[in-house]
Amino acid sequence: MSVHPLTERASLRPKPVAARFLAPAVSVIVVVVFVAVAYRELLLADPATAYPTGWDSWGHLFKAQYLADEISQGRVYPALLPWWYDGLELFRYWSPLPIYVLAALGRVAGSVFGAGAWFIPLAAAFGGLSWLLYSGRLGWLGATAAALAWTVWPDHVWVAVADGNLPRVLSTALLPLILLTFLDSLELRRWPWSGLGFLLALQLVILCHAMIGAMVCLAMAGFCLVYWFMSGVSYRAVVRGAALLVLAVLGSSWWLVPSLTGGIVSIPASAIREAILGQAGIFQLVEPRALAAGGMTVLLLVLVLATWRGRAPLSKTLWVCGLVGFIITVPALLPLYMALPLSHLIWPSRFASLVPLALLASLACPREGELGALGGGRSYVGVAAVIIALAPVSVFATQGMVEVGERDPEILAVSRELSSRASGWRVALFDLSHLTSQAAYDLTDEGGREQVYGFAYQGAALGPQLVLINSALEHGDFAYAVDRAWQCGATDIVIGARWLAANDLMEAATAQGYDDPARFGTLTLVSRPARPQAYVSPYRVAAIGRLAGIISMMFPEVETGRADITSYTSEELAQYETIFLTGVEWDSRDSAEELVRDYLRGGGRVIVDLTRFPSDTLSNRPDFLGVVGERISLTEMPAMEAADRSVVFAPLSKEFDPWVALTPQGLDRIDISFLCFGQTAAVLGSRAVEGRDVQFVGINLPYHAYLTRDPEAIGLFADLLGVEPGAVPDRQALPLGGYRAGSSGYSFSLVVPEAAAGRKIVLPFAAMDSLVVRVDGVEVAASSVEKLVAITAGPGLHLIRLEAGPAPTAGISAIVSALTGLLVLGYAVTRRGSVRHRRKEASLPR
Template identity: 30%
Template sequence: MKKQAGITMTIMLYLMAAIAIAYVIRIGGNYPTGVDTMCHVYKGDVLYHAIRQGNWYPLYDRFWYNGVQMMRYWAPLPVYFLAFCQAIAGGVDLEGYLVFVSLVFYLGALVWLYIGIRKNRLVLGAFMGGLWFFMPNNLYALFVEGNLPRSLSMVLLPLFIYFVSEYLFENDWRSLIMAVPVFVGIALCHVGYAGMIALAMLLFLLVYRILYHRTGKCIPVIVSIILPFMIIGIWLYASLKGGITSTDSSQVMKGFFQDAVISLNPLRRLTRGNTDFYFGFAAFAVAVFGAFCSKRRSMTGFWAALLIFACTTTSMYAVLSKLPGSQYLWMLRFISIALVMILYSFMMWTSLKRGFVILCCVLLVLDCIPSYGLIWHGIGERTAKENMQLSADASLITKARSITKQRVALMDGSRLGAMAPYLLTDYDEEQTQGTYGAGWQSAATAVNIVELNEAVERGFYPYLFDRALELGNDTVLIKISELKNGSKDIPDVTNAAKEQEFTLVQYNNSFLLYHREISTVFGTVCKYDGLAIGNAAASLTYSYPDITRGDSANLDDYTFAELSGYKVIYLSGFSYSDKTKAEKLVKRLSNAGVKIIISGDGIPQDAHTKERDFLGVSCQDIYFENGYPILYTAQGELDTLLFDKENAQWKTVYFNGLDQADGYLYDSGMRVDFAGTVYNDNIVFIGLNLSYHYFLTKDENVGAYMDRLMGDQLNSLPDRTIVPLKITYRSDEIRIESPRDNVNTSLAYHDIFHSKQKLLSEHALTVVRHGVTVIRLKYPYVMQGMILSLAGIIGYLFFILWLRRKHHDLVTKEKRPQEVKG
């Protein structure tokens, strides 16, 4: 009775604490905080309104990224949970966020309380429940990163560790059965984080194997981790076809390691604020104490946590980066997993004297105090809504929304995080479509967005406004600090805007707002004079907007009829299946008057000779440092700028086999050719990676040389024509009426688009023919996903029978000696 009263009292205290947390955040007015918070709040709001209209799984959202599959590439459970929280809050998304934060604390606390009850450590379990939410790394994930899905998954994480540990240490096979649905919930919160937990558990099992010399129990645990991924196959299969899995995350991975001193310094938060991941000095001390002094049963978690900590340090990056799949080893994200192992192992350490238990608990609490500023911001003078309005006004978003007819390109370098696209598309019940959003991994137009960002940062402003128009933007909003030379570039930006009929509508010290008056929804028809083919070819298009990026890097994917319509073709990083056929195509095009520019640095390696050659011209490696030597051309010496600082070591190529050399240099007294022609004057080879040097430095002399090599073939801008469209959206259908053929609608092209009319894709955008085009939206890869989920469910049932049989055999084996003895 006394125990039950204590449990009830603890639950009530948790409830009051959850309400207090929401109240403290609300009175501060400075919420929601977190880089990605509003991305998730926005999705919850969209789902909430979709459900109210009877659509429980919206396939498509037209307001971000020129149309995006909002539910496909990010796990759906947090979106439904946020929609649920918003419903509790009366349909107000910001109030729903406060409910979300409160429930993350409350549910997480109840999980630890449940574990404490089950382990007969009620007081310690109650303490852990109150502490877990406030662990510095957990607060950092929720209030700095704004990773709401990971915060929700951390509610379930202790429960999963508990069930697995019960199986490993207590031989409770039913616990491992319960671990599977718990891990399904984690994977449906954040599949990437579930993968990290899976890797951490392999490390945990390795330590277990070393300490206990057992292998039989490891296999069932691994199966219990694999099965959940199969069970959610109906969603996971489609999610893995594209999105984040198709992008290179190696550079992102590098940023998720840091010095051990930073991870363990408790005072750094007082001097620098909560700007870094923090493992926790107290948690680390408890782990070291437990690793050397605890019993074997609790030692496993302590050692596994310490190994995870070691892997978060910068010295381990060089090692881990060599592993297959290393681009997903964002090790600082593993910290909370290690913390669960530490706290749970601490709870299992039943032999520890009460005085030491109290001392460790006090240290853990004290270590949380410097992070209090993430929750408490004082009593604010304005409400959250008023603060948002001020941000919208200061960033000119309010004005942009009022003048935009179709779409806004909001280019702030993500300085405002997910708040900027939220203010544009969902704030104050007003919605304006945007080319940007938050969570770019789900964008079909990710490459287009990167190109716009490059154009702003490197000063290619004519390209910027032309491609912004292609993406359907009649408004372009630019943060001045994102320009290559800051405010000095404002005249150049404004002049480039005028070439595309954009005018500077409004500006302040931080932002420039440009708008082109177009009275209707529109698409474009464009005639380019040049085509860039290859993975390394796109860099030339920034300097020459009249050159378009080819959608394929393989020459075999293009026909003579298609390519002969261009005046200039630039090849760099291209490929082919049949070298002879590719060479014949290039010669035929040159005979037809098409100028072919071939970058030597982008010539593929011959499959047979392993040499890099094309049309009888071979490439030879050469190295420079800081800058080129004196270059000689048919027009005299070519004086060039130094290399870009980040590319001071320059590995490139020169040529052997040119029919007529146009450029050369002397290397150790020997003349080598870096530019010239072969076959006829229309096939031009250029080496030394000059085109990329021009992209990086905008070297005017190199630009003039490139102009001469290409001839007077290109215009400053492509011939782009505005075409009025009528577009109607329904939950499962998009209807487009076009007065012309081959109109780029500016809608992102998705594989869920199905139409009886012919659909084309150009630059990841949807192209339609004359007349009415009806696009049906259909859930992708249904059959494959259902097969995977069905296999997972059947596998789970067999898994239960297998564990039950193993347990029965073990019990029978233990009884036999007793029967013999009797």
């Protein structure tokens, strides 16, 4: 019976020493030389001026430079990056390993730009050389062929050089090692060391890119099941594989679990799915690299299918997995994938890294009896030749992409202008991310300014507020955008090319004290000279709930509150004259209703829009304070009637047809209504609660007003809220004396005037759950105002310190990781001992 080379060594006959070392030496040299030639522009560039061309590269390099500076001062794991987003936890969202690797390379290269240039070819070489470890399964020729194709696969090059996603570059380089150690673990090759190798490799991937780590876990779980279905492994191997995946996740929980709060996890799944459905996949005919990647993938699929007979279960399993990964990235089929649970957390484009891994290994796998002592038969050599031919095709498809770039002179000029201005604190960049991440680098490195924005807001506690500012810019709510930038501490605003002719934006900035405009090509800089400062909260009206932002953008005097009404205390709510509830969340409806009743008893005014309120379990309708929301569907705005007049609202937005909304039922009085199927449907009415009228708004009128800027609807809300549309709040500034910012937090002095005693003081620092606030050395409970820290203090001078501490779940997560490590190590030692004992017994004479 022939022994298949995929499950046993191709040949057990001893070879001469020279023969054993010749093939690996030649393979290593070929891979290294090929990578050096393919990436020569990056390797030969002057490290001091090897500026990246990738969209995200500058942001990663800035963090690496910051980390290197911190390490040089003895701070090995800095908690805070104070330069971006009014304070950012450096490693709370972004995986730490790539940043440390870049920082280390920067010391060797003498420049962080040199580190970025070297990082890409070194990662490619590592990934390619990892393929050579497959020689026992694929033969040296097959392993070398796969290595060459892998190092310049078009999607890999695009991600590294054009996207500049350096964490993904390093995680992709680890994928061949992960697959090999996982296969060895399933087949008990070199066990338990193969299992330990897999655990280490997967944890490294998670510490490079959490989403890629999640994708690997999902892919390996699927691979196990398909391999078992193909009769390649037993069910015990499947259980062993699943256990390894769980242990790897538990082992990395010291970093992973704290990072699962905030960041991309906090972004609404619907918003992510909508953005992803607009992306293109790997198979598209719009540019050479995409055409090459798609065409090469189809070629690999067809070649394996054409040689299906005689292929081992492993080869077939890899082909199936590669096909599934390819299908996920096809644009026409994205809606099917995005309908799956958690698909918004594992983006389909990420599977493009796994597709070549599976298909190259599948095609390179020799068929029955092909791989012998001399390296293989004709079909084996032919397949290897085809794979090798893919390498120059990839190089051709990505030509002109692998090169260093130039520093954008406009961004550099703005940054140097900022550094020359004596007064100033933070800068906000109004460009909707049209500029590369060079702006995030230069505005701080050259300009010396902290930034309201930065690079990749997903990990920022301030992120939701920045989304609102960007939405305001897109919809023309410029007064709101400028005001909230000022609230975040922006003494300078850089206006991007998109707003060059937007006179309304310049007028809004000028009206709020920003002047001295300076033009630098397509960029305009305006400034409002000021030192670091806090503010007495000016808000007397708050909108609370997930939809609160649309109210604040139309009425900047309205505070955007938190989504969960039960996160407020009665004392907090008592500071507002009016609260507007829209899309609220709660721990329990009873708690939410009691909180609102207590607020009403204190004399507050309440307006309710039941849109996106939690639905009652039995009726499947929102129910709050005795009023129920009934769903209706409108194709046009109906004729409205009030007590003494007809009300004419603007036509409904055609973006949503039909317009599905709620009309409140159970009201004591109806002020505005229309007929719906012969029944009276309320648009505005009230119900008496605790002796006061609570206003209820129907048909999702706030969102209609936001989309259409219907003057009738906006005027209605202005009357209800008691504020003017577009009017900004008048803030009382409180200077921060002796201001200092660093990786451990912030410190400053603050004088609270008599009139502000007991009122909320807004400190323009991101309200992170790990931040400890001390006033005069005493820890105090802080709240938040629009994602910024808020405190109350008595009159007089106070010394305040905001300390960056560990995440709330950091302690238990570290314990879980430590216990997992001890468990795995203990198993490995005992397992190794039992293996040695069995070998010793087997060697004894019988």
